[in-house]
Amino acid sequence: MNIQEFLKDKLETNQTVLTEFxxxxxxxxxxxxxxxxxxxxxxxxxxxxxxxxxFPLVLKLIAEDIVHKSDxxxxxxxIKTETEVVKAFDELMQIPSQKEKxxxxxxxxxxxxxxxxxxxxxxxxxxxALMFGIGGILVELLEDVSFRIAPITEYxxxxxIHEIKGFPILDGYxxxxxxxxxxxxxxxxxxxxxxxxxxxxxxxxxxxVFIYDKGLICVDARIILRKxxxxx
Numbered sequence: 001m002n003i004q005e006f007l008k009d010k011l012e013t014n015q016t017v018l019t020e021f022x023x024x025x026x027x028x029x030x031x032x033x034x035x036x037x038x039x040x041x042x043x044x045x046x047x048x049x050x051x052x053x054x055f056p057l058v059l060k061l062i063a064e065d066i067v068h069k070s071d072x073x074x075x076x077x078x079i080k081t082e083t084e085v086v087k088a089f090d091e092l093m094q095i096p097s098q099k100e101k102x103x104x105x106x107x108x109x110x111x112x113x114x115x116x117x118x119x120x121x122x123x124x125x126x127x128x129a130l131m132f133g134i135g136g137i138l139v140e141l142l143e144d145v146s147f148r149i150a151p152i153t154e155y156x157x158x159x160x161i162h163e164i165k166g167f168p169i170l171d172g173y174x175x176x177x178x179x180x181x182x183x184x185x186x187x188x189x190x191x192x193x194x195x196x197x198x199x200x201x202x203x204x205x206x207x208x209v210f211i212y213d214k215g216l217i218c219v220d221a222r223i224i225l226r227k228x229x230x231x232x
Contacts, residue, residue, distance in 0.1 A: 001029050003088040007200045007225060016202075018224045019062045021104050024220040027206070030190045033217045037106040049105040050085045056108040059088040063097040078108060086193050107218050112210035114169045117145065118187060120195050122226070128195040130188060134166040142166070142213050150192045157188040170211070177213035187216065194205040202226035 003026060010018065018026070024034040038049035039062065050057055061074035074095055076088040089103060117135030122128055126149045133145030148156045148164040161167065161184055170179040187209070195201050203224040210217050 001025060002192075003029055003198060007198060011200060011225055011227055015064065017064060018223040018225070019020035019064060019102075020060065020101070020221060021062050023204075023223040024218060026223060027218055027221055030194050032187055032206075033215060034221075035109055035217060035219065040103045040105060041101075043086060046089050046103050046105055047082060047085055050079070050082065053105060053107050053127065055080050057085070058106045058108050059085065060104040060106065061091060061092040061095055061097070062104045064099040064100040065097055066095070066099075073099045076077055108185045109210050109219055110212070112208075112212055112216075114166070114211060116184070116216070117205070117207040117213050118184075118209055119145075119206065120150070120191060120201070122202050123149070128192075128199075128201075130160070130192055130195075132160045132184070132188060133164050133188060134169065135209060137156050139207060144163055148155060151196045152188060154185060156188065157185040157192075161185070179211045180216065183214075183216045184211065200225050200227070 006026065021037065021039050027036050027056065036053050038053060040046040040049050046059070057079040059076045059079060066074055074092060076092065079085055079088055092212050093101060093104060114134060115136035117131065117139050120128055121131065128150040130148050130152060131145050132148055133139065133216050134142055144165045146160040148160055160196040161170065161181060170181065172178040193206065195204065201223060205222045208219050210219055
């Protein structure tokens with residue numbers, strides 16, 4: 001994937017919200033780990049993908065007009081058999097959508113130390129701003145996040161991590177393993193470089209990112225585009 005060409009093609013067809021599958025494929029290009037996943041459009045393809053990837057699995061409905069999948073029931077977790085794959089496929093395909101519907105078959109990630117959010121928004125005055133914090137479904141409730149204007153340095157990334165109130169969770173809270181802080185730093189730097197280089201990216205939301213004692217994995221992602229100022 002040539003990222004520049006990919007973004008250009010999307011904007012030329014007026015697609016400004018990338019699907020989860022597209023967002024994660026883009027992240028994969030810059031070296032951010034994602035679960036093994038395959039896109040399918042039929043029951044047969046979905047079963048074949050499930051066998052190739054291996055159980056346990058997650059099945060998600062992918063459509064351009066379905067952004068918040070958990071709100072619409074478009075995610076089915078911990079699928080362990082071919083029978084459950086068929087049942088999940090039928091359930092997901094019944095969810096209403098005005099766009100083409102596909103199924104993303106994903107390897108279910110191991111239980112993390114905690115869930116993180118890594119995001120980016122575009123400030124009208126300062127440009128791209130990175131966000132980091134404790135993620136998952138509690139992100140809006142806790143509002144425990146830190147921000148920096150991109151591009152950031154390694155020092156900035158480390159500051160962002162230590163600033164949040166939930167840092168003790170990453171530092172071996174109550175006997176839990178210590179999180180791989182270097183993996184978080186590397187991910188923040190990769191996102192910083194991406195959004196600095198490609199001004200077409202208007203927003204990013206990597207949530208949740210599962211963090212472990214060794215490495216991390218981006219379980220869900222959303223990227224929103226805008227036409228660069230030079231083209232307006």
